[in-house]
Amino acid sequence: xxxxxxxxxxxxxxxxxxxxxxxxxxxxxxxxxxxxxxxxxxxxxxxxxxxxxxxxxxxxxxxxxxxxxxxxxxxxxxxxxxxxxxxxxxxxxxxxxxxxxxxxxxxxxxxxxxxxxxxxxxxxx
Numbered sequence: 001x002x003x004x005x006x007x008x009x010x011x012x013x014x015x016x017x018x019x020x021x022x023x024x025x026x027x028x029x030x031x032x033x034x035x036x037x038x039x040x041x042x043x044x045x046x047x048x049x050x051x052x053x054x055x056x057x058x059x060x061x062x063x064x065x066x067x068x069x070x071x072x073x074x075x076x077x078x079x080x081x082x083x084x085x086x087x088x089x090x091x092x093x094x095x096x097x098x099x100x101x102x103x104x105x106x107x108x109x110x111x112x113x114x115x116x117x118x119x120x121x122x123x124x125x
Contacts, residue, residue: 005055010112013105014048014070020098021077024090032089040080046073047105060116067113074106 005011021044025037047070054066078099085095 005052008051008055008112010105010108011048011051011055013108014051017077017102017105018044018048020101024098028089036080036084036087036089040077040084043073043076043080046070047077060118064113064116067109067116071106071109071113074102074109078102 018041022041025033025041028037050066050070050073054063054070057063057066081090081095081099081102084090085092090098
């Protein structure tokens with residue numbers, strides 16, 4: 001499955017974050033999966049889903065709005081990573097690496113957001 005949004009590196013990175021978190025949560029016991037696991041997976045998957053939805057709306061204001069939603073989902077994901085570490089579901093070092101990966105993603109997302117806007121028309125005035 002390929003769409004134009006797949007051409008965006010920021011989107012592919014968001015997809016990878018979601019898949020990495022999915023793989024981690026799969027190893028947890030049923031209670032943990034059903035509580036913190038579902039929340040963590042949902043927030044991580046929302047990062048890419050919001051990027052795709054905004055991109056698909058074809059208007060820069062809508063795209064920007066959904067990028068901001070994506071950034072909020074990234075913040076939420078970091079909260080769930082921290083909770084998982086505090087509850088000894090993730091080793092501290094693994095949690096730190098994952099948390100930092102999401103932090104780096106947020107910085108790159110901010111840079112991407114700054115590029116979204118109307119296309120400037122060029123005149124020869």
